[in-house]
Amino acid sequence: MNPYVKRFSLFFVLAATVVFVIVVFIQYYVQGLIVQDQLKAFKCLIERSAHFVSTGYFQWTLMKEAIERNDTDFIASQFEEMMSLDPFIADVTVEDVPPNFEGLYIVESDGERLWARFKIFTDLMEEHAVDKTAKVVWDLDSILEAISADFRFDKEGKPTHFGLRYRYSFHRTWFIRGTLSAFAVLVLILVLHNFLVSNILKVHWETEGLERLVRIVGSVDHYTAQHSQRVSKIAELMGKKMGLRSRDVEALRVAGTLHDIGKIAIPPHILNKPGRLDKEEYETMKRHPLVAAEILKGFPELSEVLPVVLYHHERQDGSGYPFGLKDGEIPLLARILAVADVFEALTSDRPYRKALSVEEALDLMRKLPLDQRIVSVLAEHIGELEKIRRVSSEGWTT
Numbered sequence: 001m002n003p004y005v006k007r008f009s010l011f012f013v014l015a016a017t018v019v020f021v022i023v024v025f026i027q028y029y030v031q032g033l034i035v036q037d038q039l040k041a042f043k044c045l046i047e048r049s050a051h052f053v054s055t056g057y058f059q060w061t062l063m064k065e066a067i068e069r070n071d072t073d074f075i076a077s078q079f080e081e082m083m084s085l086d087p088f089i090a091d092v093t094v095e096d097v098p099p100n101f102e103g104l105y106i107v108e109s110d111g112e113r114l115w116a117r118f119k120i121f122t123d124l125m126e127e128h129a130v131d132k133t134a135k136v137v138w139d140l141d142s143i144l145e146a147i148s149a150d151f152r153f154d155k156e157g158k159p160t161h162f163g164l165r166y167r168y169s170f171h172r173t174w175f176i177r178g179t180l181s182a183f184a185v186l187v188l189i190l191v192l193h194n195f196l197v198s199n200i201l202k203v204h205w206e207t208e209g210l211e212r213l214v215r216i217v218g219s220v221d222h223y224t225a226q227h228s229q230r231v232s233k234i235a236e237l238m239g240k241k242m243g244l245r246s247r248d249v250e251a252l253r254v255a256g257t258l259h260d261i262g263k264i265a266i267p268p269h270i271l272n273k274p275g276r277l278d279k280e281e282y283e284t285m286k287r288h289p290l291v292a293a294e295i296l297k298g299f300p301e302l303s304e305v306l307p308v309v310l311y312h313h314e315r316q317d318g319s320g321y322p323f324g325l326k327d328g329e330i331p332l333l334a335r336i337l338a339v340a341d342v343f344e345a346l347t348s349d350r351p352y353r354k355a356l357s358v359e360e361a362l363d364l365m366r367k368l369p370l371d372q373r374i375v376s377v378l379a380e381h382i383g384e385l386e387k388i389r390r391v392s393s394e395g396w397t398t
């Protein structure tokens with residue numbers, strides 16, 4: 001695992017947990033608000049029903065008289081009508097109980113059922129029956145279903161409403177939705193986290209590790225430091241022209257700067273030898289990509305750069321080093337870097353030869369075991385390469 005991801009994983013786990021708890025809490029809170037609204041709707045429904053019964057049937061002289069003379073047919077027909085007009089009424093009866101309450105009616109419950117008792121008035125409410133009340137019982141299940149309630153009246157419930165205990169009964173779909181939304185937030189956090197980590201890595205690439213390594217090379221081998229800067233610019237431009245993703249272009253840019261870092265382990269008399277190297281010296285020189293890979297291993301944030309540096313001396317026909325890889329075995333970025341490296345070396349002055357012109361260099365490169373598609377791309381964009389090249393005795397600008 002990338003050390004920066006590792007370093008931030010604890011932070012991420014903590015942040016994710018906090019976000020998850022907050023999201024779940026919000027869901028619970030919102031669900032609580034919904035339940036409160038549903039309780040209000042329930043109360044309105046009961047009060048509307050009681051008002052309808054009181055004004056429609058028990059403020060009516062005909063009904064009062066029918067109840068007093070016990071006209072069961074009339075009473076039954078009116079109660080039947082009442083129940084057909086209000087489907088939430090489960091039962092209506094007349095009881096021989098004096099109306100010992102204030103107001104037109106009183107809502108009561110025994111903890112399981114809900115009913116109201118009504119005074120039985122004359123039309124103008126001048127008087128009411130003194131020893132009788134009407135009792136209307138509501139069908140709680142129908143009402144709860146009608147308002148899609150998230151609560152149920154239950155003897156085990158704690159809060160009370162109209163004297164009935166109730167408790168939340170969270171819907172499964174709500175829980176699934178809530179949990180999914182919480183996970184969606186977590187994924188968002190993960191994406192943001194990765195974005196932040198990549199930025200930290202980018203900054204790190206461009207600063208600490210890179211600068212430290214380049215300083216070491218520059219102090220030991222001035223030519224290699226300058227050459228590397230130029231190769232970096234060429235490789236970066238090639239990556240862009242070939243339409244590579246920005247991450248690969250960045251890897252090319254950094255690899256260009258660091259590709260010869262392994263020369264730090266090559267004795268200066270070999271590095272700066274004006275003539276051709278003998279066999280033993282050449283074998284020593286061939287170690288520099290391996291040394292570079294060893295150094296870069298210590299910088300996990302440069303893990304994508306390492307193979308580009310390690311294979312930049314491999315050649316298409318297997319004649320390269322250190323492994324003698326061929327064609328597609330060589331990573332694309334390493335093949336690009338090889339082209340940039342050779343082009344820069346050929347067009348620069350060396351102690352043992354003068355710089356070739358761009359055309360001469362390209363002619364020679366067309367005969368070398370480099371990836372010729374990449375050489376063609378280089379040739380196509382040579383005009384743009386010229387733009388970043390300052391024609392002077394110093395060669396490529398850095």
Ligand SMILES: [Fe+2]
Binds near residue numbers: 288
């Ligand atoms: Fe090299």
